[in-house]
Amino acid sequence: MILGVLFSFQNDAGGQRVLVNKWSTFNKARLVCSVPGPDGIDTYFDELEDVFLLRTKDGKNPEVYALFSTISNVFQGFAVCVYRMADIWEVFNGPFAHKDGPDHQWAAYEGKVPYPRPGVCPSKTTNQPSRQxxxxxxxxDEVLHFARAHPLMSKPVYPLHRQPVLxxxxxxxxxxxIVVDRVEAEDGQYDVMFIGTDAGSVLKVIALQRGNFAAVEEVILEELQVFKAPVPITEMEISVKRQMIYVASKVGVAQVKLHRCETYGTACAECCLARDPYCAWDGLSCTRYQAAGKRRFRRQDIRNGNPVHQCLDQNLTVDDFDNTEEKVVYGTEHNSTFLECIPxxxxxxxxxFVHRSPEELRDEVKTDERIMKxxxxxLFRKLFRQDAGMYYCKTQEHGFTQTITKIMLEVIESEQLEQVFQREDEESSRQPCLVPDPRLLHGQRVWFKDIMHLIGYTNLQRVEEYCERVWCGDRQLRHKGRPPKSKNMLDGKKGRGKQHSERNRVPRQAAAT
Structure with missing residues (x-):
């Protein structure tokens, strides 16, 4: 529950007789990062993962961003706390901790502190006329003995507002x-946190303080997958001048932009809802915010993200489905089907919402064990024919509603599939085909079985028969119209190579991997 922080100086040469070849200016204090709870019960984050020093206009008083974690029997959590350097120095200039009493409990040391003060390196301020x-x-030796016996400060270091920002x-x-960038926006300053994970991704987050700072709103702006492989991010460096973050892992180093305003859509409302301090609507597109830009066209609202107030030139109350591009998805009855929609x-x-027929009204999709959101x-775990219709994926945020995906779901009924199989059976009876020798396929996995792993096993046997006929029919077409090869050619090197490539062929319109 308590984490120690040590402060020492590079010009510490140790003591002459006490603390020889050891730090003589070593001090530590408790760094508290906890969530206040009822009845004084706090949730503590006690493992330090990373620290970032954010330089401010006051060069002597930077802010310290610390990323903590905790793994308990109850939950696994992470928190970010912010500390002022002035508060840290105040603790280290305060009273030392001392074990006192019969129970040896920690208490503030009230005795005399020797001079020079333990924890301070030699300088012009420590020199005295009588002694340099x-x-x-x-x-x-008195100073060194005291420093060895009292390394801990009595008061802890608390974060800003006595609670985490994330x-x-x-x-x-x-x-x-963690790395942090302080960004100037239309309605104030915001600290944008970039947090690297052990899965090769980076979270872009801002924390908004509300009113008396009792509540903090966390807004995840983006989650960037920097590395394809889920490898831990080991180092992050930020370059405000280049507007880049350099992310390192064991597989390499990547360069990531601090802002990608063009990904927030092509409308004023979408740019406003993004709530990214780097971005603003300039009248035509979502672009990099410039403090010196023309205020007439600039639209940005990080704190509230209210497009109704920012984008008055748009009709935000009409839900116009015709502006959304329509997609068509085919699904087989009794198999699984997925309709993609990522806000x-x-x-x-x-x-x-679903609109099944012109006679019916548009209804909200009811989810259960079969239909999951x-x-x-x-996700349709099992598709029925009555599921066919036009599906609308709508998003709502801060009173603004828009349709981002419109999908026509066509259900292929089982009777239709049986008719296809029956027709193929009749054609195959008139044109017999030789199925490949199973011995030639030994140790190989038939390609259509991989596909069936994705679409289900309901009609696996029938689909296998159908795919075999397609394979054989294609083979006959390839040999039809081709002059017969002599036995010498088949026995030669080219013949063997052709036989090998035919045995490892892939289905039509499918790329080899």
Whole structure:
């Protein structure tokens, strides 16, 4: 529950007789990062993952961003706390901790502190007319004995507002690294946090303080998958001048832009809902915010993200489905089908509606064990013919609703599939075909079985028969019209090569991998 922080100086040469070849300016303090709870019960984050020093206009008082984790029997969580350097120095200039009493409990040391103060390196301020200290080896033994016996400060270091600016629990991945950029926006300054995970991704997050700072709103702007392989991110460096982040892992180093305003859509409302301090609507597109730009066309609202107030030139109350491009998805009855819909904003709420026939009204899709709503779309675990219709994926955020996906779902009924099989059976009876020798396919996995792993096993046997006929029919077409080869050619090197390539062929319109 308590994490130690040590402060020491490079010009510490140790003591002459006490603390020889050891730090004589070593001090530590408790760095607290906890979530206040009822009845004084706090949730502590006690493992330090990473630290970032954010330079401010006051060069002597930077802010320290610390990423913590905790793994308990109850939950796994991560938190980011911010500390002022002035508060840290105040603790280290305060009273030392001391074990006192019969129970040896920690308490503030109230006795005399020797001079020079333990924890301070020799300098012009420590020199006295009667004695000069050019090195820590010149310190009196009394100072070194006190420093060895009292390394801990009595007061802890608390974060700003006495609470974390970001708390994440029960995540799929661990948070490892953090860098921060302070960005000027239309309505103030915002600290954008870039947090690296152990899965090769980077979270782009801002924390919004509300009112009396009792509540903090966390807004995830983006989640960037930097590395294809799920490898832990080991190092992150930010370049404000180049507007880049350099992300390192064991597989390499990647360069990531601080902002990608063009990905937030092509409308004023979409740019406003993104709530990215780097981006603003300039009248034509979502682009990089420039403080010196023309205010007439600039639209940005990070704190509230309210497009109704920012984009008055748009009709935000009419849900126009005709503006969304229509897609067609085919599904087989009694098999599984997936309708993809990924909202542009992580904060948006997704709703699905279906319009099955012109006579019926558009209804909201009711989810259950058969129809499931996921973060990526709508999953039909078992498709029925009455599921056919036009599906609308709508997102809602801060009172703004829009349709981002319109999908026509066509259901191939089982009777239709049987008719196809029956017709193919009749054709195959008139044109017999030789099925490949199973011995030639020994050790190989037939390609259509891989496909069936994806679409289901309901009609696996019938689909296998159909695919075999397609294979044989294609083989006959390839040999039809080709002059017969002599026995010498088949026995030669080219003949063997052709036989090998035919045995390993892939289906039509499928690329070899």
């Amino acid at each position: 200290y050019s090195s820590t080896k010149d310190y009196p 708390v994440k629990t029960n995540l799929e991945h661990r948070l490892r690294q 542009k904003s992580p904060q948006a709420t997704v709703q699905w 996921t973060e990526q779309g709508l």
